[in-house]
Amino acid sequence: MTAAAHSQSASFSANNDGERSDWDAGNCPVRDVMNQISGKWSTLLFEALAAKPHRFGELRRMVPDISQRMLTQTLRDLQRDGYIERTVFPTKPPSVEYRMTPLGSSLFEPLSKVLEWAAANHASIKDARKVYDESGLA
Amino acid sequence: MTAAAHSQSASFSANNDGERSDWDAGNCPVRDVMNQISGKWSTLLFEALAAKPHRFGELRRMVPDISQRMLTQTLRDLQRDGYIERTVFPTKPPSVEYRMTPLGSSLFEPLSKVLEWAAANHASIKDARKVYDESGLA
């Protein structure tokens, strides 16, 4: 993944540094896609739903400090992009199930690798922070 | 990556749904790490610096619509977490080079897979959005 990933469409332009400068918002899949999945809560919900479908209230309990508002909104956003599916069951009171789509699962495959990395290297990062904070640059 | 990744420390608790509920902020590497690398600009800078080291002004030109303020801040954050290194060269005027650390590169490996996915599936996502938006749910 280098240049090709960024610009499906026409303009490859180089500025006077010889750098690519085609990372404009509308032009850039990376930004368009990452902006969604990198929301504060998206990855958590991805993880939850990758395991199995869940209902609204379940998700709320799994991610205790998400506000209801953000849960609703994040789920809507993920649904809009086609990562998850929302099904209403006409029970009383009605229950709603969220489940991953094939598209969502295919994304979760590489994404889970990043999550694994995060778990494995959390300590190094905390160390780096400590060093930085104690170096007086903070 | 499943349960193990989320809780290095003690408490595994299950609520009455039988779900894990240990995704608390302080306890969860995924959130701690992802919160950084999923910043609006972080992935772009990762990509830029994965190729080769760059200077401040270069980065600013590569990502045209980042504000100087956010560029400074994002670089600082990435530096703090140990992903990138900041080197000042005492030229006139002084120049500053940002380059990836080994930690950063090791993260970029799985991360680049996600970025590739994004590039490959951008069309599907845009389609999904269109369907959603036209279904009157928006």
Add this chain to the structure above:
DNA sequence: TAGTGCTAGTCTCTTTTTGAGACCATACTA
């Protein structure tokens, strides 16, 4: 010698995003 531009930022102000919490309607339970 004043004007211009380069470097890598900081500072302030405004807009956007997020979070906290109240509120809704329905139905079951104590």
Add this chain to the structure above:
DNA sequence: TAGTATGGTCTCAAAAAGAGACTAGCACTA
């Protein structure tokens, strides 16, 4: 009759992000 649970919406305050002016030292030019 109050309390619980369902899946939300609405409003208001706080936090984060963006726009743009401003800084400092130095080099080049007119």
